[in-house]
Amino acid sequence: MAILNSNSMSPSEIKDSMRVIHADHLTAARSVLACDFRTAREAYGNEGIMLKCTTGSDILDSLIGGGIESGRLYLFYGERESGVDALIHMIIVNALLPPEMGGLGGKAVYLNCGNYKYERTMLDAEFLCSLIKAVGFDPNEMLSRIYAVFAFSEEQEERALDEIRRLLQADPSIRLLVVHNIAKLFTAKEGTPNRNIAEKIVRLQRVIHEIWRICMEKNVAFIASCRPAENRGSQIPPPEGGRYLSHRAAVIVYLEKKSKSGVSAYLIKHPSRAPKSARLIIGGEGLGRVTFPFRSLLKDEIGRLRRTYREALLDLKRRKAFDSLVRAWSSELGAMSNASVPTVLEVMLLTAAVDNRKNIEDAIDRIEEINLKLREIELRLREIKRLTEAFSDASN
Template sequence: MTATDIEDIPGVGPATADRLREAGYITVESIATAAPVDLSEAAEIGESTAKKIIKAAREIADIGGFKTGTDVLARRQEILKLSTFVPEVDELLGGGIETQAITEFYGEFGSGKSQIVHQLAVNCQLPREVGGLGGSCLYIDTENTFRPERIEQMVAGLEFEKPVPEGYEIPSVEDFLANIHVARAHSSDHQMLLIDSARDLSNELKDSDMPVKLVIVDSLTGLFRAEYAGRGTLAGRQQKLNRHLHDLFKLVDDLNAVAVVTNQVMSNPGVFFGDPTKPIGGNIVGHSATFRLYLRKSKAGKRIARLVDSPNLPEGEATFMVETAGIKSC
């Protein structure tokens, strides 16, 4: 079943299908995993009808049931790894940044967060044989950090450790920039809506030569932090942030793509010994991000990446440099 066959779901007529598409429900899978109340509002139908449509979609999409460990292992074997082109950082991450997961980079201003995501926006377009994913990038920019000039410098500075496929030539800077789709978010609600737009665009590019393989949110919490000030608004902020991360994970899980988010930090005044820096977002971001890396500055222009949390990798550190040519080994 293709992404445009939602009319084949029992109970979904042409008018309902149009309303669902306008609300971002353009695949059977997206309907199958929707909440009845959300689908009811989007399609302007009763909640009981929405439940029946969701049940029918689940039967068609064959999701929602239990799977054996063997099935999960088979799904895990589809995971790809995106290289940072810094061997020490790749080793820290078990070979690179995983698809079907959210990887968070957090740290103070100037620690290298936006530099890394610019580098990944370039690397993801390269062939898998050299550590890329052979796909395009969606970049949700909340702090006006995307710089095409930086992409140009990083393309010029590309160096490969692995053999390049025979006949492969590095595309032009214009080609690299054409495969980075940037959206500027102006509010937290707009930021959340852009995930729906990302799904639409990824479906358009699904059968192209450059399907979406990387989704970047730089930064994840900036707009939420600015709009929800004070303890009284914390619960609302965390609820929206949780929904946003859930939608992001669902998107990259469906696409077998990489999700990378950057995060701001704050200083914990209650810490008297050790590093008082902690990421914004609390437990919601902590539990939603599959891999968390803390970036900090070191001597002589070096940066240190510390793997703080991972479901299957040990904690550790790796150093890298931010140079004009991109992210490089020390």
């Protein structure tokens, strides 16, 4: 700190010196805080060129401002039947896609919080693989780009912070962090004895803050999901986990199932958008639907099935039956537009269908043989008739 000798300086000199010291202190403070100020025009311009990851639903993308942005915490919450768990899977897969396909072109970290006692939170590998195949990528290659961390207790979720921090520091290609059911382990009514709810909420706040801080430092998109808190009479229940989670999240969306296939999405919070809602259709233009080139997917699936049924298809008639089914599938693109990877039951049905088709093809072959013989008999009868008429004319 500079010391001024006011006895040897005039008032104007003291004033000028104070300005210099103030400027030096301001410069030092800015360097310590690493503050880079931007104008509103600069911020608005950067908004347009920022990478955004699609949620898998055009309607939901539009609701939240075009998709998932890096450096923000997005909170999606709703009951299990609302589709929020499926949405988490879709966002994970989409983040792995290249930017030209609506992805972030990087890797993802997935933290699963749950157990059988409170609520079993699942990472559905079969569903992930079906989504990956639906967009035309190899599941083995894509799954290798997902870091999975699992926490089955409050303490494990707290310790997961160190692993998340290590991963984000070691791998700069990570673009997305997902915490599935972030508050469940801390808000369950049962738990570690002699620990009140207030203490648990404070610990949860620390988990949220630390994950948020490291994601902001690394410019990683942060997605969290949770269930709604007990409804106290409000139309839209708050998310479980206390107020801090809602405070820290930049974007909050509540999902509520309305009908057999309909889901309402409510935008609760957004830094630049007013609250609004949208209707999604599970299996239609919304959650559960991924648009993809079906002919390409069908071609890949047929190739995989041919390899799977290689021995069975050595039989010429079975191979003809399989090819016949392929032709039938190709002519029913509309009915097959939502198809993905066959389940075990579908594979069993396919096996039966191939054998049934083989029997049908055998029957068709026999019918063709019978028709051929009938045509030969018809030709012979005509020839006999012609010869008979000729002989009759000669006799007369």
